[in-house]
Every structure is written in C-alpha cells, then in structure tokens.
Amino acid sequence: xxxxxxxxxxxxxxxxxxxxxxxxxxxxxxxxxxxxxxxxxxxxxxxxxxxxxxxxxxxxxxxxxxxxxxxxxxxxxxxxxxxxxxxxxxxxxxxxxxxxxxxxxxxxxxxxx
Amino acid sequence: xxxxxxxxxxxxxxxxxxxxxxxxxxxxxxxxxxxxxxxxxxxxxxxxxxxxxxxxxxxxxxxxxxxxxxxxxxxxxxxxxxxxxxxxxxxxxxxxxxxxxxxxxxxxxxx
Numbered sequence: 534x535x536x537x538x539x540x541x542x543x544x545x546x547x548x549x550x551x552x553x554x555x556x557x558x559x560x561x562x563x564x565x566x567x568x569x570x571x572x573x574x575x576x577x578x579x580x581x582x583x584x585x586x587x588x589x590x591x592x593x594x595x596x597x598x599x600x601x602x603x604x605x606x607x608x609x610x611x612x613x614x615x616x617x618x619x620x621x622x623x624x625x626x627x628x629x630x631x632x633x634x635x636x637x638x639x640x641x642x643x644x645x646x
Numbered sequence: 647x648x649x650x651x652x653x654x655x656x657x658x659x660x661x662x663x664x665x666x667x668x669x670x671x672x673x674x675x676x677x678x679x680x681x682x683x684x685x686x687x688x689x690x691x692x693x694x695x696x697x698x699x700x701x702x703x704x705x706x707x708x709x710x711x712x713x714x715x716x717x718x719x720x721x722x723x724x725x726x727x728x729x730x731x732x733x734x735x736x737x738x739x740x741x742x743x744x745x746x747x748x749x750x751x752x753x754x755x756x757x
Contacts, residue, residue: 575747581743626745632678634678635745637691638689
C-alpha cells in the first residue's frame with residue numbers, strides 16, 4: 534500500500550494561471566480531505582469529499598477554488614487565476630470511514646510568482 | 647466552534663530528558679484525537695490515535711493521554727533524542743467529520 538500520493542510535490546505558477554493538485558488516497562479509502570498550510574500558520578480545513586460527492590466545502594474560498602473526487606481517478610484540487618496569497622502547502626488526507634484516523638500525503642507546495 | 651490550542655509553541659530540551667507536550671480543545675464532543683509529527687518542509691506522520699472512549703495510547707517512547715471531559719491531551723516523550731526534533735501537531739476529529747488542528751509545538755532536542 535503506497536500511502537496517500539500527492540503530485541506534484543512542488544508547483545510554480547505565474548499569477549493568473551491555473552493550478553491543479555492531485556491526490557490519490559490509500560487503497561480502500563473513500564474519504565478525502567484537503568488542508569492548506571500557510572507559512573507559520575496551522576493546517577486549515579478546506580474540503581471533505583467522498584466518491585463523486587462534496588460533503589463539506591465550508592473551508593474553501595467561494596471563488597477560484599474547486600475540488601472533485603471522481604468515481605475513477607484521483608481527487609483534484611483546482612485553483613483558477615492564482616494569486617500570490619495562494620502560495621502555501623496543500624495537504625491531502627484520506628480515511629476509510631468515519632472515526633478511523635487520517636493518513637496524510639506529503640503535500641504539494643505551490644508557489645505563485 | 648472547536649478550537650485546539652497547543653502549549654508551548656516551542657520547546658528546547660537536552661537530549662535524554664523526558665518531556666510533555668500539551669493540547670487542549672474547547673468542544674468535548676469529539677470522535678478521536680490524533681497526534682502527528684511534521685518535519686520541516688515535509689508531510690504529516692501519524693504518531694498516535696486515541697478514540698474518544700480511550701484514555702491513552704502508547705507507541706515505543708511515546709505515550710498520549712486523553713481527558714475528554716476536561717478537553718485535554720498530553721503527549722509524553724521519554725528519553726528524548728535529537729531525531730525527535732520536529733513540530734508536533736494535535737488534531738481532533740469532530741462529529742461533523744472535520745479534523746481541527748492546533749498550531750503545533752516546535753520541539754528541538756539539544757545534542
């Protein structure tokens with residue numbers, strides 16, 4: 534079991550471009566979570582998804598950000614028209630079901646220049 | 647709204663000492679509490695998971711306790727080593743399936 538796989542590990546985008554971050558959960562895990570970590574700040578919840586469903590997106594900015602977890606393939610966090618303030622580490626976590634703890638990926642470090 | 651606080655924010659201790667990291671949370675209606683370790687520029691490694699019905703979990707030199715009624719958890723590290731230097735994060739899973747993190751304790755073990 535390869536664990537939670539995130540790619541790319543590092544992503545550089547110019548202002549106004551799109552960023553697509555991918556997360557493959559652990560085998561057998563149907564719950565996916567995205568978190569953002571800004572420098573010198575804690576991890577902030579963004580969105581919780583199950584296969585083909587967004588369960589809770591209360592932590593995700595209403596504009597420019599979207600997430601999906603299709604029936605086949607990885608979960609995608611998409612940021613359109615990136616701005617410098619989007620520079621952060623984005624972590625994905627997965628869980629097989631409620632109340633079972635979380636396994637985190639190594640993160641994608643997004644830098645907007 | 648659940649809030650998780652970790653004290654101290656940073657800690658430096660000589661190698662070999664035992665130490666305790668503290669975590670408190672405001673809403674005791676949690677599913678579980680999890681301690682993670684994060685090395686600089688890296689992801690999170692799960693250390694210990696305590697279910698709400700449990701009072702403690704142990705793994706090697708690590709012991710985590712949970713007092714749900716008072717909203718507190720401690721992570722005890724015995725015989726600290728320089729390799730233990732990292733940021734330690736406490737996280738609670740709420741009943742709405744979100745986990746809320748503290749800001750972490752940056753631990754530095756002095757050789």
